[in-house]
Amino acid sequence: MDPQAEEIAHAFGSMLNSAHNVENPTFQKNFMSDFKEVLNKTGHAKDRDGKTVKITSFEKCDFQPIFNHVDAERAAKKAMPAAEKKAIKAEKDVVEAPFMYCMWDGRKQKVGNFRVEPPGLFRGRGEHPKTGRFKKRVTPEQITINIGKDAMVPKPPEGHKWKEAKHDQEGTWLAMWQENINGNYKYVMLAANSDVKGQSDFKKFEKARELKKHIDKIRKDYQRELKSEVMAERQRATAVYLIDQFALRAGNEKGEDEADTVGCCSLKFEHVTLRPPNTVIFDFLGKDSIRFYDEVTVDNQVFKNLKIFKRSPKKDGDEIFDRLTTSGLNKHLSNYMTGLTAKVFRTYNASYTMSRLLQEMKSTGTIPEKVKDYNDANREVAILCNHKRTVAASHAQTMEKMEDKINGMRYQQWRIRQMMLTIEPKEKKRKGADYFALAEDIAQDWVIAHQASLVEAERTKITKKFEKENEKLETEGQKPMKDKELKERLEVADEMEKKFKKENKTGKVDAEGKGPTVEKYEGQIEKLDTRIATAKTQSEDRENNKEVALGTSKIVSLLLPPCRLGQLTDIV
DNA sequence: TATGAAACTTAGCACTCTCTAA
DNA sequence: TTAGAGAGTGCTAAGTTTCATA
Numbered sequence: 001m002d003p004q005a006e007e008i009a010h011a012f013g014s015m016l017n018s019a020h021n022v023e024n025p026t027f028q029k030n031f032m033s034d035f036k037e038v039l040n041k042t043g044h045a046k047d048r049d050g051k052t053v054k055i056t057s058f059e060k061c062d063f064q065p066i067f068n069h070v071d072a073e074r075a076a077k078k079a080m081p082a083a084e085k086k087a088i089k090a091e092k093d094v095v096e097a098p099f100m101y102c103m104w105d106g107r108k109q110k111v112g113n114f115r116v117e118p119p120g121l122f123r124g125r126g127e128h129p130k131t132g133r134f135k136k137r138v139t140p141e142q143i144t145i146n147i148g149k150d151a152m153v154p155k156p157p158e159g160h161k162w163k164e165a166k167h168d169q170e171g172t173w174l175a176m177w178q179e180n181i182n183g184n185y186k187y188v189m190l191a192a193n194s195d196v197k198g199q200s201d202f203k204k205f206e207k208a209r210e211l212k213k214h215i216d217k218i219r220k221d222y223q224r225e226l227k228s229e230v231m232a233e234r235q236r237a238t239a240v241y242l243i244d245q246f247a248l249r250a251g252n253e254k255g256e257d258e259a260d261t262v263g264c265c266s267l268k269f270e271h272v273t274l275r276p277p278n279t280v281i282f283d284f285l286g287k288d289s290i291r292f293y294d295e296v297t298v299d300n301q302v303f304k305n306l307k308i309f310k311r312s313p314k315k316d317g318d319e320i321f322d323r324l325t326t327s328g329l330n331k332h333l334s335n336y337m338t339g340l341t342a343k344v345f346r347t348y349n350a351s352y353t354m355s356r357l358l359q360e361m362k363s364t365g366t367i368p369e370k371v372k373d374y375n376d377a378n379r380e381v382a383i384l385c386n387h388k389r390t391v392a393a394s395h396a397q398t399m400e401k402m403e404d405k406i407n408g409m410r411y412q413q414w415r416i417r418q419m420m421l422t423i424e425p426k427e428k429k430r431k432g433a434d435y436f437a438l439a440e441d442i443a444q445d446w447v448i449a450h451q452a453s454l455v456e457a458e459r460t461k462i463t464k465k466f467e468k469e470n471e472k473l474e475t476e477g478q479k480p481m482k483d484k485e486l487k488e489r490l491e492v493a494d495e496m497e498k499k500f501k502k503e504n505k506t507g508k509v510d511a512e513g514k515g516p517t518v519e520k521y522e523g524q525i526e527k528l529d530t531r532i533a534t535a536k537t538q539s540e541d542r543e544n545n546k547e548v549a550l551g552t553s554k555i556v557s558l559l560l561p562p563c564r565l566g567q568l569t570d571i572v
Numbered sequence: 573t574a575t576g577a578a579a580c581t582t583a584g585c586a587c588t589c590t591c592t593a594a
Numbered sequence: 595t596t597a598g599a600g601a602g603t604g605c606t607a608a609g610t611t612t613c614a615t616a
Contacts, residue, residue: 018586117606125584125607171579185578186606204581249582250610263609287609288584327573330611343581343610389584398599468595549584 002042008035008134011121013066021123027132031121032058034134102174102190103151110191111174116143122181126259126289133181142177172196182257207339208347214336215348219244226301232323236332238305239264239321243345246296247384249287250326250342261285264342265329267320269310278303290388350381357381366534375550382548389549402539406532407442408450413528414438418509420521427518451500458493462486 001009012022012031021027036055039045045053055061080088099114116138124131140160147153149167156162163177175188190196218240225237242248243264251263262271262284271284278297286292298306309320326342333340357377365373417436420427428436438447466489470480503509513520 113605115605123585123607128607173579176578182607183577184607187579189580200580252610254609259608261608287582288607290584325574326610327612341611346582387583 001039001045005035005038005042005045007119008038008121009061009063010066010070011119011134013063014070015121016063016067017071021121021132024131026127026129027121028058030130030132031134038134104190104194104196107195109194109196112189112191112194112197114188116177117179117186124259126261126285128259128289129257130181136180138177138179144176146171146173146175172200204347205351207344208351210337211340211344211348212352214340215244218333218336223299223301226299226305232328234305235309235321235324236329238302238309239324239329240333241299241302243342244349245298246282246294247346247349247386248292249346250329252326259285259289261287261289263287265321265324265326268316269314269318269320270316272306272310272320274303274307274310276303280306286386290386292386346385350385353384354378354381372538372540375545378550379545379548382550387549388547391546399539399543402535402542404450406535406539407446408454409528409532409535410439411442411447411450413525414442415503415509416521416524416528418503418507419511419516420518422508422511423516424518448504451497451504455493455497455500458496459490462489462493 008031012035016022039055043052044055047053077085096114100111101108102111103109117135119137120135122130122133122135140156140162142163144163145153145165146168147165153162153165173187173189177186178184179186192198192201222237222240222244225233226241228234228237243250249263251266253266254261262268263286267284271282273281273283275281275295278300280296280298280303282292282294282296284292306320309322314320330341333342333344354377357380361373361377414436421436463486466481466486473480499510
């Protein structure tokens, strides 16, 4: 193929492991149409004899060899010795060093995304109509540079020219271009921990803090205006109520050629279900096509209003707030406070919630318990903001593993109690039969399987150690140990297997450990209790967290800009 | 007031790096 | 010592807001 066509084919082939893209019919269709366009322009493909092969149908293309090639390269890179990897990284760092920082008002500042986005397939989220289209290579001729009047304009690559070099003192961007798929503007800006970004972040939180002074009045006003005679006012009050109470986004209008998602102002008839007396069910796709689903109770007047806004002849597809736009809403909000817009409510409510939870938090308990407390608070904020992630494919398996681990420790506790009885049968009367019984939820066949896995683990451990020692002997030029040695060493595992068998048969466990006493065993059981508690806490944390994304709220909800997040998490 | 361009923040996903428990 | 998990980072899509113009 012509290199241009091959580049597109390569882009598709290299992402075969991303099923949700590659198996999406829209993605396939868009990719194929862009691929064919270039194929038509460049004369399709040639076979080994130089005969032209016309590529027309997606179904007849096999991209697997491309994927295999890319995958092999990935694996080779991964398998490289650490030293070699380090050397390559160091080389790359040297090349990149001049682009990492810039001088801004006489101060050295870190640049964020200094690399131009490389060509590739557009990964639009949700049901984006353009997902899979080929994002073209950006040439210097498309790039505008923004730089100080007296500074030297960086040289474009050999044989090229910049689109323009300008000196905009107000803008914070360093370079800009337009992408070919949606015509969106792309900017090179400073990093999040730079002065400019830090300042603007600081201002954002100050603005949210300022809202605290006005929130009572705003709430009082919208409560009153919920009953306004003027429909536009009533809609506006209802919208502000939803934004304030449920952290909805503003919800600008979207075009036909974008994913069909909504926010507050763009909510449609079918996104809101009313259940008397005053329950509202929201179900819609928000930013990033993340589902927003919530059943909430609202003020009676809000319920009444939504009923009015949904009244016939409105039907599916019609807007609930037909007399309201985001700019109208924001204009109204700016009357309370300069710069007040819908998004400030999200920052305000998230920060307010976090602050309250941190104050309520008890600073007692073990470290894992404290971490869980913090994560719980973080999670509450993330849930408020509907920050979600897709549940990891391995989640169920991980949870099962964790449960197995806990049960393994509980089983070991049971064994220790039996050992106690072996050395001191009188304990049965003192502690009662219940103390020595195996928990009901631990089934006999689980025990058998668990024992087998313990034996197996022991075997692999011994074998691995043996192999490693042999390797070492060989590199030292000595004779390796014989297989007989391994067999002898494996006897430990065989003994273990026999022991379990005997235990299963007799229901008794021989004493283990040097100089066993009841007290020693009690100590061991107690230690296991702590470990079980820790594991249980972790497992709960994990389960509750499976579809909540904590990262964003960690950054955006705290009253400190992200450049100080490191310090704060240290304190927490 | 509507519309589109421009400029910025917010956000999830897929990596890599680092730390921890076994 | 090492595998695996969790944290951190890079990337870039997808929002919001502001500004200019008709």
